[in-house]
Amino acid sequence: MADTEDQQTDEASDDFYTDAANYWSKVPATEDGMLGGFGFISKTDIGGSETFLSSIFKLKNPPGRKHALDCGSGIGRISKYLLTVHFDHVDLVEQNSEFLDIARTYLEDRGKKIGEVFAMGLQEFCPDARKYDIIWCQWVLGHLKDDDFVRFFNNCRTGLKENGMIVVKENTTSSNNVEVDTVDSSVTRPIDKLRQLFDQAGLISIKEQQQSKLPQGLYPVHMFALRPKGTVKNFQKCIRQ
Ligand SMILES: C[S@@+](CC[C@H](N)C(=O)[O-])C[C@H]1O[C@@H](n2cnc3c(N)ncnc32)[C@H](O)[C@@H]1O
Known part of the structure; x- marks a missing residue:
């Protein structure tokens, strides 16, 4: 099993994103498809996120409730059951445009709450400055190479409003190693590696929680609430x- 460093220095790493895109192009645009056949965990997952988000709103200087961004949204499962419940407007960014086409009908009942939809990989995405109260990234960061991960989060810092936060909810390894999945072209990182990448991107984790009540045999899932380490300059490009 290669680690991320190997994967990134390998010339074949250019295929990392196209292989993932090919994988997702064959996945059904359903809640079950988004959850790799574990559609039945969706309620538990959303429940855990609800609790985490509520605890974030209770912090000193909490984020506002106007505008959220759903990163690697797929068909918009998290937008539908979590983000549109708590925010006035939700934007989506997702590399698979067919998922976004389905999202239009899947999220129809959320009406005008759904804002802009960006059909692109996170490795290419940069939010408008000072736009979002919450940037939610769930079950997608394993599809970013380390350097793109850091650049993406650096850019996200500039996309946050005052008191804005980035929430990360991801699988983590218990082995302390980065584990590579060649089937969907992704990696799963240990918590320390995630913390190291957050730090490199100028972010600090102010709250963390493990998702409970997931079936045995799945990777442990951890949630992180991240804030910029210092003041983000308005003119930062x-x-x-
Ligand atoms: C496991 S699904 C999770 C979808 C959604 N976050 C959820 O929890 O329901 C992963 C999603 O990430 C998307 N994805 C994969 N690589 C991506 C990338 N580089 N940039 C943006 N989205 C990506 C896939 O197309 C897929 O929709």
Whole structure:
């Protein structure tokens, strides 16, 4: 099993994103498809996120409730059951445009709450400055190479409003190693590796919680609430590849 460093120095790493895109192009645009055949955990997952988000709103200087961004949204499962419940407007960014087409009908009942929809990989995405109260990233970051992960989060910092936060909810390894999945072209990182990448992106984790009540045999899932380490300058531009 190669680690991320190997994968990134390998010339074949250019295929990392196209292989993932190919994988997702064959996955049904359903809640079950978004959850790799574990559609039955959706309620538990959303319940855990609800609790975590509520605890974030109770912090000193909490984020506002106007505008959220759903990163790697798929068909918009999290937008539908979590983000549109708590925010006035929700934007989506997702690399698979067919999922976004389905999202239009799947999220129809959320009406005008659904705002802009960006059909692109997170490795290419840069939010408008000072736009979002919450940037939610769930079950997608394993599809980013380390350097793109850091650049993406650096750019997200500039996309946050005052008191804005980034929430990460991801699988983690218990082995302390980065584990590679060649089937969907992703990696699963240990918590310390995630913390190291957050730090490199100028973010600090102010609250963490493990998702409970998941079936045995799945990776442990951890939630992180991240804030910029210092003041983000208004004029800071997006960093491009
Ligand atoms: C496991 S699904 C999770 C979907 C959604 N976050 C949820 O929890 O229901 C992963 C999603 O990430 C998307 N994805 C994969 N690589 C991506 C990338 N580089 N940029 C943006 N989205 C990506 C896939 O197309 C898929 O919709």
